[in-house]
Amino acid sequence: MTMNLPNIVPSFGAGGVVAAVVLGILLLKLFSSKPKNLPPGPRGLPIIGHLHLLGKHPHEDLAKLSATYGPVMSLWFGHKLALVVSSPAAAEEILKTQGHNFSSRIRTSFGELIVTNDIAFPDDTAERRHLKKILHTQLSTTKQIQLSENVRAEEISHVIRVMPQDGKTVVPVKTYVEVMVTNILSRMILKKRFSAVAGKAGADQGAELQEVRNFRVLVEEITACSFHLDPGDFIPIFKLLDIQGFRSRLRNLRKRMDVFINNIISEHLEQRKSGQTYEKDMVDVLLDQMEDETSRFDISEKHINGLVWNSFIGGTEATIDVIEWALSECIRNPKLMIKVQDELDTVVGKSRRVEDADIPNLKYLQAMVKEVFRLHLTTPILLPKVNKTACKLFGYDIPAGTTVLVCAGTIARDPSIWDNPLEFRPERFLDGSPHVNTEVQGNHFELLTFGSGRRGCPGTALAITMVHILTATLLHSFDWTLPNGTPPMDLDMSDAPGRVHRRAKPLNAILKARLSI
Numbered sequence: 320m321t322m323n324l325p326n327i328v329p330s331f332g333a334g335g336v337v338a339a340v341v342l343g344i345l346l347l348k349l350f351s352s353k354p355k356n357l358p359p360g361p362r363g364l365p366i367i368g369h370l371h372l373l374g375k376h377p378h379e380d381l382a383k384l385s386a387t388y389g390p391v392m393s394l395w396f397g398h399k400l401a402l403v404v405s406s407p408a409a410a411e412e413i414l415k416t417q418g419h420n421f422s423s424r425i426r427t428s429f430g431e432l433i434v435t436n437d438i439a440f441p442d443d444t445a446e447r448r449h450l451k452k453i454l455h456t457q458l459s460t461t462k463q464i465q466l467s468e469n470v471r472a473e474e475i476s477h478v479i480r481v482m483p484q485d486g487k488t489v490v491p492v493k494t495y496v497e498v499m500v501t502n503i504l505s506r507m508i509l510k511k512r513f514s515a516v517a518g519k520a521g522a523d524q525g526a527e528l529q530e531v532r533n534f535r536v537l538v539e540e541i542t543a544c545s546f547h548l549d550p551g552d553f554i555p556i557f558k559l560l561d562i563q564g565f566r567s568r569l570r571n572l573r574k575r576m577d578v579f580i581n582n583i584i585s586e587h588l589e590q591r592k593s594g595q596t597y598e599k600d601m602v603d604v605l606l607d608q609m610e611d612e613t614s615r616f617d618i619s620e621k622h623i624n625g626l627v628w629n630s631f632i633g634g635t636e637a638t639i640d641v642i643e644w645a646l647s648e649c650i651r652n653p654k655l656m657i658k659v660q661d662e663l664d665t666v667v668g669k670s671r672r673v674e675d676a677d678i679p680n681l682k683y684l685q686a687m688v689k690e691v692f693r694l695h696l697t698t699p700i701l702l703p704k705v706n707k708t709a710c711k712l713f714g715y716d717i718p719a720g721t722t723v724l725v726c727a728g729t730i731a732r733d734p735s736i737w738d739n740p741l742e743f744r745p746e747r748f749l750d751g752s753p754h755v756n757t758e759v760q761g762n763h764f765e766l767l768t769f770g771s772g773r774r775g776c777p778g779t780a781l782a783i784t785m786v787h788i789l790t791a792t793l794l795h796s797f798d799w800t801l802p803n804g805t806p807p808m809d810l811d812m813s814d815a816p817g818r819v820h821r822r823a824k825p826l827n828a829i830l831k832a833r834l835s836i
């Protein structure tokens with residue numbers, strides 16, 4: 320979220336001041352009919368309410384406010400009421416107990432101009448749930464995860480072979496992780512490598528990295544826009560004037576996304592016309608439903624567009640970030656890295672790579688990954704939800720249409736739940752710890768890495784598998800140090816501005832091969 324008051328105010332100009340006064344009067348009217356018996360919250364300003372309180376790291380700002388006003392707090396974003404919850408009990412109430420009511424979405428410029436028929440942005444309709452089921456069935460069931468093991472193994476092994484591992488070259492780690500994750504997802508979604516040159520004999524590795532990078536630039540732009548807090552979503556006149564140029568940026572983005580999807584649909588239609596037998600992918604499943612006149616849902620190319628982007632964005636962005644954080648934590652703490660590597664050497668040995676079947680036997684690795692899911696929770700504020708009808712929450716009256724922000728990041732770092740929460744300590748998930756049975760799949764509200772309930776992540780099982788196998792293989796295959804003799808503890812662990820928890824500076828490292836294969 321990048322909405323700082325100083326970003327908006329200079330854009331007003333003189334005419335804007337008059338408009339603001341008129342608006343202020345209108346909004347004062349609105350505020351005078353402010354609902355009663357709301358949860359506590361700070362005093363807001365006219366027109367913008369509390370928007371000025373959100374800076375570069377909004378999850379941190381909300382955490383500080385919650386420390387003063389409690390785990391159920393109300394704020395005003397423009398004229399829209401927002402409910403901020405930051406305790407496991409309040410999260411459970413929103414996501415589970417009253418989950419059917421709190422499952423709609425706010426209307427945003429992004430939802431309106433970019434994704435009209437997908438899983439993440441529409442309200443919780445039968446059509447949306449149908450699409451979510453398709454995504455889950457195609458990518459994240461136990462069966463699909465088993466069937467796709469060879470895809471992961473091939474893509475991992477391809478990248479591991481080409482990563483510089485001479486003990487002196489500085490390796491931009493994320494660039495390589497991106498190639499692995501993007502091609503794994505692309506093969507699962509579209510049954511083909513994203514990168515046309517990947518894996519080909521004599522392929523130009525630079526071209527391959529660049530090809531995937533170009534695609535990632537587009538994915539990152541989509542993600543940045545989806546998490547951007549547009550003043551127009553809260554203050555109608557801003558939407559009309561588009562003072563930050565956000566809506567025209569979205570229209571431009573839409574065109575670039577359409578080019579990508581239209582090519583995919585054309586390729587699929589040609590393949591279907593050719594009469595050859597081929598393995599069906601997610602796009603074919605949707606094309607089948609589009610052609611089926613008896614289908615319950617009126618599936619169109621817009622749905623293909625939505626689902627393919629949901630899968631690429633949801634499937635790659637957070638997975639890449641989590642792996643980068645996991646490697647960073649291990650590099651920063653060599654003793655911890657040795658523990659992970661010793662376990663890998665004992666369970667797997669040094670003459671083969673890790674396989675899916677090894678993961679259940681790698682207890683320390685699992686605890687380490689869980690600790691990354693906690694301390695480096697990538698979506699510290701879950702995607703905003705809206706309640707369909709007015710309701711009661713812990714004795715407060717919550718009007719219909721309230722925006723609800725579940726602060727999963729605050730909960731995951733709450734000192735009343737977690738001992739020394741800012742310390743990276745996998746042992747908190749091992750035998751003898753009170754958190755030994757805490758899982759991330761959405762049943763434990765103190766650890767909501769993937770959300771929970773109706774709007775929870777449909778790719779959880781696939782994500783967990785990918786993060787374990789990729790992180791394990793990278794740590795098993797190489798010894799890792801920092802460039803220029805930088806001491807491990809000096810690795811910069813700060814996170815980038817915005818609503819996503821991501822490294823501010825990409826991880827660079829020196830790799831040395833450690834296996835005999």
Ligand code: HEM
Pocket residue numbers: 438439440451454458629630631633634635637638641697698701702703767768769770771773774775776777778779781782783786
């Ligand atoms: C480490 C990797 C991942 C993390 C940490 C993650 C986390 C999340 C979170 C926190 C949400 C929002 C939940 C909420 O607001 O209640 C979400 C939603 C979503 N995720 Fe993931 N995710 C990951 C991987 C994936 C994968 C692999 C896919 C698909 C291939 C995926 C697809 C989606 C979709 C489509 C939604 C929207 C769900 C809805 O609105 O109903 N994610 N994810």
